[in-house]
Amino acid sequence: MTSVTSGTALNKKPGKVLVYRHSLAVRITHWLNVLCLSVLLMSGLQIFNAHPHLYWGQYGADALPDPAFVSIEAYADGDSMKGVTTIGSFQFTTTGVLGASKVDGELTPRAFPQWLTIPSYQDLGTGRRWHFFFAWFFVINGFVYMLYGLVSRHFRRDLLPTKVELTPSHLAHEIADHARLRFPKGEKARRYNSLQKLAYIGVGFIFLPLMVLTGLTMSPGFNAIFPWLLDVFGGRQSARTIHFFIASLVVAFVIVHVAMVLLSGVWNNMRSMITGYYALKPDADKETNP
Amino acid sequence: MSINLTRRRFLIGSGIAATSALTGCDALVQSPSVNSVLEKGEWLSMNTQRLLLGNQRLAREYSEADLSPVFKANGTQMPETDVYKQLLDSNFTNWRLQVDGMVKTAKSFSMADLKAMPSRTQITRHDCVEGWSAIGKWTGVPLGLVLEKVGLAPGARYAVFYCADDYEQSLDGSGLYYESIDLVDAWHPQTILSYGMNGKDLEIAHGAPLRLRVERQLGYKHAKYLMRIELVDSFRNIGSGKGGFWEDRGYEWYAGI
Numbered sequence: 001m002t003s004v005t006s007g008t009a010l011n012k013k014p015g016k017v018l019v020y021r022h023s024l025a026v027r028i029t030h031w032l033n034v035l036c037l038s039v040l041l042m043s044g045l046q047i048f049n050a051h052p053h054l055y056w057g058q059y060g061a062d063a064l065p066d067p068a069f070v071s072i073e074a075y076a077d078g079d080s081m082k083g084v085t086t087i088g089s090f091q092f093t094t095t096g097v098l099g100a101s102k103v104d105g106e107l108t109p110r111a112f113p114q115w116l117t118i119p120s121y122q123d124l125g126t127g128r129r130w131h132f133f134f135a136w137f138f139v140i141n142g143f144v145y146m147l148y149g150l151v152s153r154h155f156r157r158d159l160l161p162t163k164v165e166l167t168p169s170h171l172a173h174e175i176a177d178h179a180r181l182r183f184p185k186g187e188k189a190r191r192y193n194s195l196q197k198l199a200y201i202g203v204g205f206i207f208l209p210l211m212v213l214t215g216l217t218m219s220p221g222f223n224a225i226f227p228w229l230l231d232v233f234g235g236r237q238s239a240r241t242i243h244f245f246i247a248s249l250v251v252a253f254v255i256v257h258v259a260m261v262l263l264s265g266v267w268n269n270m271r272s273m274i275t276g277y278y279a280l281k282p283d284a285d286k287e288t289n290p
Numbered sequence: 291m292s293i294n295l296t297r298r299r300f301l302i303g304s305g306i307a308a309t310s311a312l313t314g315c316d317a318l319v320q321s322p323s324v325n326s327v328l329e330k331g332e333w334l335s336m337n338t339q340r341l342l343l344g345n346q347r348l349a350r351e352y353s354e355a356d357l358s359p360v361f362k363a364n365g366t367q368m369p370e371t372d373v374y375k376q377l378l379d380s381n382f383t384n385w386r387l388q389v390d391g392m393v394k395t396a397k398s399f400s401m402a403d404l405k406a407m408p409s410r411t412q413i414t415r416h417d418c419v420e421g422w423s424a425i426g427k428w429t430g431v432p433l434g435l436v437l438e439k440v441g442l443a444p445g446a447r448y449a450v451f452y453c454a455d456d457y458e459q460s461l462d463g464s465g466l467y468y469e470s471i472d473l474v475d476a477w478h479p480q481t482i483l484s485y486g487m488n489g490k491d492l493e494i495a496h497g498a499p500l501r502l503r504v505e506r507q508l509g510y511k512h513a514k515y516l517m518r519i520e521l522v523d524s525f526r527n528i529g530s531g532k533g534g535f536w537e538d539r540g541y542e543w544y545a546g547i
Contacts, residue, residue, distance in 0.1 A: 044503040047421065048421070050419070050421060051418070051420040051421035051422050053422070054503065055422075058352065058356055058415060058423065058425060059356075059358045059415060059423045059424050059425045060422060060423060061358070061359070061360075061362040061418070061422035061424050062360035062362065062422065063358075063360040063424070064362065065359055066359070066360070118315060118319065119315070119316050119319040119320075120315065120316050121316070123319075123540070124419065124420065124541075125536070125539065125540030125541040125542075126319055126540060126544065128419070128541070129325070129328045129329065129331065129332070129540075129542070130319070130328060130333045132332065132335055132547060133327075133328040133330070133331030134331075135331075136331050136334050173497065218417075218421075218547075219339075219506060219546060219547040220349060220415075220417050220505070220506050220507055220546060220547075221335075221339040221343065221506050221507070221546025221547055222339065222546075223349060223350055223415075223506075224347045224348060224349045224350070224505075224506045224545070225339065225342045225343055225345060227350050230350060236415060236417065236423050237422075237423055240421060265411060267293070
């Protein structure tokens with residue numbers, strides 16, 4: 001993976017070494033994925049807004065006595081309204097963001113606010129059109145990435161953790177370093193650290209495929225094609241709930257991912273995901289070595 | 291080279307980036323050329339599903355134990371049209387289902403005619419486009435048997451269902467509910483004209499006297515309060531030309547997803 005382009009001076013004095021970190025295929029599929037996931041999230045929240053309740057099982061509707069364990073609704077509050085998010089038996093007032101938020105300056109009942117949905121106004125049909133188009137785009141892009149990763153041995157070489165990396169002591173050490181925002185430098189930054197590897201594997205091979213499968217399980221057409229998907233996820237409404245929760249986990253990953261990009265050298269990281277080249281900084285901080 | 295961002299600066303920065311990316315989103319949403327590209331997604335979904343479905347794969351059927359305790363009624367729950375009110379006054383005794391268009395012999399069926407034909411009972415899940423689901427037991431005559439009685443004329447491609455409910459109340463009838471399916475779904479064994487639900491006559495809120503069940507598609511395809519079925523080669527000249535009430539309002543004609 002790493003072709004050193006200006007590394008002859010490496011042993012004489014500490015200096016910057018540019019390594020080729022991300023292949024063209026990884027860079028393109030990464031940025032297309034950013035586009036797809038952004039649109040999928042925002043159009044998905046538009047779709048959620050059409051029925052802001054989550055259930056478990058084969059069926060579930062806002063007709064008693066179907067129990068919803070998550071609801072994001074607006075309640076009358078004197079002359080105005082308040083947004084209330086219900087999770088199990090807990091209720092939170094979330095006015096302004098969840099349940100009720102401003103539309104043209106006026107508090108309006110909507111689960112997720114305008115600035116988080118495509119389109120910004122309530123329009124389920126359009127939200128679905130965007131969601132399904134970008135779902136196809138996402139699946140095809142993901143397929144290209146998977147094929148490339150297998151054929152080029154990118155997964156085995158760069159993502160598969162070694163035995164040593166999976167030992168509790170090694171992981172504990174990396175977690176402690178991450179928590180103190182100490183990131184690997186020098187030769188150790190040449191490869192992904194084990195937390196990165198585990199996070200990328202978790203998202204790419206577990207979360208995102210589950211998003212596709214739970215999404216398909218909500219399709220009555222696909223239910224007739226692959227009825228076993230209903231059994232795997234415990235029903236269409238369970239699949240819808242899992243779809244929502246995994247989407248939340250993907251959002252959590254993206255927040256941490258972007259934070260790490262910003263905190264561990266934003267220009268270097270951005271350059272490497274745009275041009276492919278990543279600068280290895282001299283490792284002056286020897287005391288962090290294990 | 292690297293900027294050491296504090297947590298706060300980093301949070302503020304990402305907030306600004308997010309809001310500036312948003313402006314212009316709705317302009318894209320409303321652009322006809324963007325929409326015509328996005329509609330390719332529906333084409334892809336339909337053709338993929340049809341390829342994998344073959345013609346006859348069945349939607350899952352459930353057991354009595356799986357029935358929803360309360361089946362949510364949605365859309366029109368009491369049609370306001372004069373036609374429907376008159377039918378209701380006579381307890382639907384004057385109701386007839388007209389089947390015409392590109393058929394060999396146009397016919398009309400009374401409820402007794404339909405009930406005299408072989409029936410099918412199926413416990414299936416009804417999935418609303420909004421996201422909820424309910425499981426109900428439906429009894430009715432397979433649409434295919436009705437189509438056999440009238441015989442299809444060459445060139446017939448779609449069955450269009452005209453309903454008695456004015457969902458978006460209008461003076462010119464443009465709000466009358468209608469739907470259409472193609473012949474793949476029309477001949478599907480679970481596609482039935484349902485007059486019974488959960489062991490009783492179909493309730494008004496659920497589409498009495500007769501509604502369509504087309505089990506591999508979303509709820510809005512399951513037209514209620516059926517009055518007439520027309521066989522056509524194209525639905526371009528019906529309503530706003532998209533093949534149904536909700537289709538005319540931006541929803542997919544193929545509602546298998």
